[in-house]
């Protein structure tokens with residue numbers, strides 16, 4: 001059986017069912033796995049299928065898999081989008097991992113570890129690419145760090161950028177970033193996903209790219225809240241710009257490259273998530289701004305909004321690291337410390353004067 005672990009340069013040609021090895025094309029291409037049958041997993045599975053790949057879309061719920069098999073649609077998470085015939089909805093994770101070498105992981109951050117730990121041995125030597133934009137509670141680990149811990153013999157990367165699942169599925173022109181220290185992995189992911197409407201850039205800053213995707217969710221909650229409260233465009237612009245300053249300041253403190261935050265996975269993803277009512281984190285913020293409790297806002301959404309958990313762990317980590325993050329502290333105070341919005345706004349606006357662009361310098365944590 002031919003696999004990605006074969007020796008020599010290996011290229012998966014886009015829009016072709018052929019695998020190229022050392023200049024020869026072969027037809028027994030291994031399928032690609034997408035783990036997680038939510039909106040993003042489904043959208044990425046369709047992209048891969050459009051490029052000529054056989055895809056195993058793994059999900060835990062047999063009823064949802066059956067619905068996809070019968071109706072060629074994911075009615076719960078991506079209603080109205082036709083799922084291509086090359087996407088096979090499956091529920092046997094062991095068989096999926098045995099069949100595939102390249103695996104995209106689109107599970108919620110709360111589930112990734114528990115789903116994959118029982119299969120740790122099977123992950124050895126595979127290419128594992130996390131699509132998940134979250135941080136593990138208690139450990140503050142990013143998803144690729146968890147993958148690395150579970151499967152030290154695997155090759156690890158992340159994919160992140162301004163990538164609303166529905167827009168990808170509807171073929172809005174979209175760009176993203178694959179990030180890994182493993183250049184060959186980046187190239188393989190680019191070739192597998194690059195297509196007519198989806199462009200994939202590469203980066204070696206896996207930590208920065210992944211952190212950007214996780215952090216921006218918190219600010220999207222704030223942006224949604226601001227819109228629900230009828231705040232203007234000046235406010236939105238101030239929020240996004242100061243959010244970028246704050247997240248970059250934190251990321252630099254943690255060892256990321258600040259330049260990454262000027263790219264698609266930094267400011268790009270921050271803009272789309274803070275501007276679009278299609279973002280689930282924005283929707284949670286909007287509901288909070290309408291007066292719903294956090295619990296009701298999350299229940300009404302019924303989908304993953306990673307920013308809520310990220311807020312909790314980020315507030316604690318920023319405190320521990322001594323990084324100034326007033327927006328994170330303010331949202332945390334409203335959601336978990338019983339402060340009112342008015343109190344927090346007053347505190348933020350009347351804080352001591354600061355310098356504008358201060359966050360690139362590792363010494364200027366103000």
Ligand SMILES: NC(=O)C1=CN([C@@H]2O[C@H](COP(=O)(O)OP(=O)(O)OC[C@H]3O[C@@H](n4cnc5c(N)ncnc54)[C@H](OP(=O)(O)O)[C@@H]3O)[C@@H](O)[C@H]2O)C=CC1
Pocket residue numbers: 036037038039040041059060061064076077106107108109111115131132133134163164165166302303304306
């Ligand atoms: N949607 C988007 O636009 C984008 C999402 N992402 C990231 O992708 C990740 C997944 O989000 P998304 O696809 O949107 O999520 P959705 O809310 O659309 O779907 C969640 C999926 O996760 C499954 N799931 C939940 N818990 C478990 C578990 N314990 N074991 C197995 N499967 C589980 C759900 O299955 P079930 O129905 O059985 O509960 C469902 O298939 C998130 O980290 C998100 O930040 C990244 C970029 C864009």
Ligand SMILES: O=C(CO)COP(=O)(O)O
Pocket residue numbers: 133161162163164165217220269272273278279280281282304305306
């Ligand atoms: O990450 C996303 C867009 O890039 C999706 O954001 P939400 O999880 O808030 O929907």
